Amino acid sequence: MKEIDDNLLTEFLEGKLDEPANREIENWYDTSEENRRRLEALYFVLFAGDRLRAAASVNTDQSFRSLQRRIELRRTKTRPQWRQIAARYAAILVAGVIVAGMYLYQNRPDDRICTVSAERSDCSVTLPDGSVIRLTRSSQLNYPASFDDGNRTVHLTGEAFFEVSKRNGAPFTVTTVHDAEVVVRGTKFNLKAYDDSSDVETVLVEGAVDFRAADHVVALHPGQKVSYNPTDNDLTLQTVNVEAELAARLRTFRHVDLAQIAGVIEDFYGIGVAFRSEALKNIQFTGTLDFNMPIDHILEVLTLSTNTRFNRNGEKITIHK
Structure with missing residues (x-):
């Protein structure tokens, strides 16, 4: 019988041996507890190490699906007793890969930008920080998929009502066309900022916001409305009936x-x-x-x-x- 070393066992686990060689390894596996532990340990180290290295550079979901296919394929190529052992270690392996994959995924920067469009009807979206935005039809909101780095900046085209969750030391900023923006710290307000030449308007319901545009900076109080015309660089601040303002479009x-x-x-x-x-x-x-x-x-x-x-x-x- 050919000497069984780690190289041969690795080829067996990777499915590279012919049927006579596979039977020799299986017989060897059955002869002692030491042999079983040796093959099982190599199985875990080989494939767990392979998956963890890959997890840092490829899509974790795709890696997990690939791993499942490899385990299933290996099960079909071996005899019943080995399938039971492989299943037991596969469960440990999968758990380890999931935990490691989640750690790598959650700790890598996520710079994806999400887009929500309300084309023909109003809609609502809940942001990663729990803030709720209700978009008016013909409006669009862009926001980062994660606020973990403290960057709570979104971009609005159109009209939306904001209920912003409070986070100490993490202001919430809404940027718009015409370089106008609203900076808030936990509040409710309505903002209109279409990409045509209509006025940019903010009505504050509760809390406090700063409205910034060009060389203007205005602090709003509840019940106030600011209107900014980008063409004339003209800004007005007035007290309004909040319910009437929100009801009208x-x-x-x-x-x-x-x-x-x-x-x-x-x-x-x-x-x-x-x-x-x-x-x-x-x-x-x-x-x-x-x-x-x-x-x-x-x-x-x-x-x-x-x-x-x-x-x-x-x-x-x-x-x-």
Whole structure:
């Protein structure tokens, strides 16, 4: 019989031997308790070491699935008694790999960015720190998959209501278009920050926030609303009826082309807007539109303010003089 050393045992465990050699190893395994312990220990050390080294450089889920396939394949190639031993050590091995994989996974930096979009209806999302954000339709939120490094910064395009969980020494920051941002420390507030030329607005319900834009820094108190126009770099602060502000879907525009507002209407109501002439697209509108109202009301306000008219044919709107 060929001398059985660790190299031969390793080839057996890796399934590289032919059937006669496999039977010799199995017979050798049955002859003594010392032989059984030797093969079992090599099995654990060989494959546990292999999996732990791989876990640091590959996807841990994929590694675990690969390990399971290898164990199952090895079971089918050996006789019943060996399958029982392999199963016992496989359980130890799998537990070790899972613990090590979780440690490596949880302690590596996670720089993934998650995106939630509310395209046709409102939706809610709970962030890793427990903060809850309710997105208004046609809005989008980007946030890191993990806040473990203390970085609680998210980016909003559109409108959302924030209920921010408190964390000592870890402020929560919402960045927006036009370089406007809101810094909070555990509070409830509503923020509008669309990527068109409408005003960026924040209404504070409770707690405290700092609103920052360009050279402006304003500390808000509950019941206050700040409006910032990026085109004019103009900022206003006022006391408002919070319930009324949250119930309405008001959008304030200042000197915005009709073509751009038409795009907002199309996105929100899902209805096409066309112009009889190119010149009409450049007419500017200044005013506030309530997107809780029917589209005909929006168009009435828009056309009366710009001395234009509109025709509606089903799902198609045409603006003309």
